Amino acid sequence: MNVAVAKTGKGRAVSDLFTSAEGRLPGSPAVTAVRREAFETYERLGLPHRRIEEWKYTDLRALVGEVLPLAASPDAAALKRAADAVKVHAIDGARKLVLVDGVFAADLSDVKALVAEAGFKTLREALDKDAGLLQTASLDAVIALNAAMATDGVVLSIADGAKLSAPIQIIHIATAGSVSAFTRSQIVIGKGARATIVETFVAADAKAYQVNDAVLVSVGDDADVAHIRLMDDAPDAVNITSHFVTIGANVKYNFFNMTTGAAVSRLQGFITLAGEGSELSANGVNLLQKTEHGDTTLVVDHAVPNCVSREIFRAVIDDRGHSVFQGRIIVRPDAQKTDGKMMTRALLLSDEAEADNKPELEIFADDVSCGHGATAGALDDNLLFYLKARGLPEKQAQALLIQAFVGEAIEQIADEPLREHVIGIAERWLERRS
Amino acid sequence: MALLEVKDLKVRVEEREILHGLTLTVNEGEVHAIMGPNGSGKSTLSHVIAGKPGYEVTDGQILFKGEDLLEMEPNERAAKGVFLAFQYPVEIPGVATMNFLRTALNAQRKARGEDEYSTPDFLKKVREVSKSLNIPQDMLKRGVNVGFSGGEKKRNEVLQMALFEPSLCILDEMDSGLDIDALRIAADGVNALRSPGRAMVVITHYQRLLNYIVPDVVHVMSKGRVVKSGGKDLALELEASGYAQFEDAA
Secondary structure, X not given: OOOOOOEOOOOOEOXXXXXXXXXXXXXXXXXXXXXXXXXXXXXXXXXXXXXXXXXXXXXXXXXXXXXXXXXXXXXXXXXXXXXXXXXXXXXXXXXXXXXXXXXXXXXXXXXXXXHHHHOOEEHHHHHOOXXXXXXXXXXXXXXXXXXXXXXXXXXXXXXXXXXXOOOEEEEEEEOOOOOEEEEXXXXXXXXXXXEEEEEEXXXXXXXXXXXXXXXXXXXXXXXXXXXXXXXXXXXXXXXXEEEEEEEOOOOEEEEEEEXXXXXXXXXXXXXXXXXXXXXXXXXXXXXXXXXXXXXXXXEEEEOOOOOEEEEEEEEEEOOOOEEEEEEEEEEOOOOOOOEEEEEEEEEEXXXXXXXXXXXEXXXXXXXXXXXXXXXXXXXXXXXXXXXXXXXXXXXXXXXXXXXXXXXXXXXXXXXXXXXXXXXXXHHHHHHHOO | OEEEEEEEXXXXXXXXXXXXXXXXEEEOOOEEEEEOOOOOXXXXXXXXXXXXXXXXXXXXXXXXXXXXXXXXXXHHHHHHOEEEEOOOOXXXXXXXXXXXXXXXXXXXXXXXXOOOOOHHHHHHHHHHHHHHOOOOHHHHHOEEOOOOOHHHHHHHHHHHHHHHOOOEEEEEOOOOOOOXXXXXXXXXXXXXXXOOXXXXXXXXXXXXXXXXXXXXXXXXXXXXXXXXXXXXXXXXXXXXXXXXXXXXXO
């Protein structure tokens, strides 16, 4: 297959990207029509750039330039490398679902258990029946591109009242360089169910690849969900991920994102509180070094009264890294008694590090309690000296203070083994800087 | 044997000279008190010995066990056995005291080429010492000094002294902010650590502390120099007559 990209200019990969991939994109003729329309939307918009307000700080035309051709299906050697990566990154006791270069790898996954416990299907299977999987409320260029190009993903349907004791870990592994992987997943959590979903993004010896992922989550009333995303892609990779989450009534939804990899990344989460009495905790950590650009954008939409949302975000930026946090809280006219708080703090470890914080409150109801705060600063010299005077070398003293700084966000993860897993990834990031 | 030798030390902070040629020798096993009015340079001396940034040494030297202390990073000085008990111990939210103690102790041991403490030995030692200092166990689970009272912070400094077993302890205004009971507990902890191989430098504005930690030698500092040295009676003399007589002498 000829996957060469004829590039006509920044931000405009020609339709070769689509036509050359079309034979590999699953779905009925109805699905193909949706894909074609989505691709036309992407072509019309091009990659987002700084004149689009939502993408002001993450100009993909400047940072990424072109969309790379679709990755080939992994061969035996790639699957072997992926299997090794799974051993390193799998969480003890978790049920695994593994996507390699955007293709579901059944042999590396706990298919049987998850079919039984979580109604598991692949996106490829689900698309035969449901073109709606490719449709979302918001359709910016990267989401449209994802709808057009998604090769695979996982579709979970957790039954009403199901209490899943083991976390479900979706592991995205890149084994090929200079290609793109497009994945889309759907997670439907039934009423009163309890589940923990972890998403992990890593490389197995792959360089300079691109990931475009979309996850559609729907949470039934009275459910209790922990959703953790750990993006540790290769240092020269690109990862653009969009989450659409709709939350029912009396739900506890605890989301955590950590960015420790990729040259350019953005997680954009659109979370709608659609049922009363729910509690959303949405937290994140960006750990960036060299020239990494990491963007966490969260839009929390209080559509109904009596919900609570809490956001704690921490960025640690070394070298010439650039962290972006955009947090928007929307309170609809009916959403009285909304309680929404957002706190973001950035720690700058070098003079050239950059942090952009953009908190936005859009409040249309009059009986609410909403607030936000943002700080940016360096490590406190007095604390550093105290630790050094007690015997800690400079780097170790810094590491201890950095861990404490991000700790407040990580502590929001209730499950202790998962928290330790996340702390372990943060510690490895700290060891990489030196 | 001389443990600490400060020779003709001159120190500047932002273009202003604070120490104008200070000389001081502390031998193993001795407890020295340094007294003096505010602004005489007492705390500057303690900071320079510990290696706090922001001080420029323009002349003189500091030898510790014969080695040039000024060439060492603060953490290297700590591993060699220099301990500064801070006048105002900092609060470090998010770093549990127990984790901090273990990390610091093991960093020092590693720098000296010693094995890390085993967990049971470490816990046993912390429990012993904290009990003698009246430090409750739940305090050790909290962030370093976070929400501690003034007395608790100072006791936490003494706890670290006991754990790290330094050969030189510098106590910077240990009595500031302490009521008499808190002072007695902290001083008892310090006295328990007096030993023939260990020296202490007690920096204080008031004679009161020296009722509890009785020094072998008392130095009076004024305007960046030691202007008088003597036995423990010198402190009582100062209490009666004040520092004014030395302001002119300096």
